[in-house]
Amino acid sequence: MRFEAADDYYEAEHIHNMHYCEDIDYYEGCDYHHTSDNAGYNAEHYAFNYTFNYAFNYSVDYAVNYAVNYAVNYAVNYAVNYAVNYA
Secondary structure (H helix, E strand, O other): OOOOOHHHHHHHHHHHHHHHHOOOOOOOOOOOHOOOHHHHHHHHHHHHHHHHHHHHHHHHHHHHHHHHHHHHHHHHHHHHHHHHHOO
């Protein structure tokens, strides 16, 4: 699921770029950002997905771990304090 965000974003950009290509003389004036079948596009696609997915996954993992750790620590501390104080 986490990888879908990058793919959806890039697919939307790709569709936009292909329409841009169709609006002009297909390849004339159409640089590698706007072509689907050359090495520049493929390299850009790979680099974008790699960096986006790495950053996105890292931030999601960090946020989830932080939230889970906070919740678990809070629950454990609360239970221990309650047991110690009221047992």
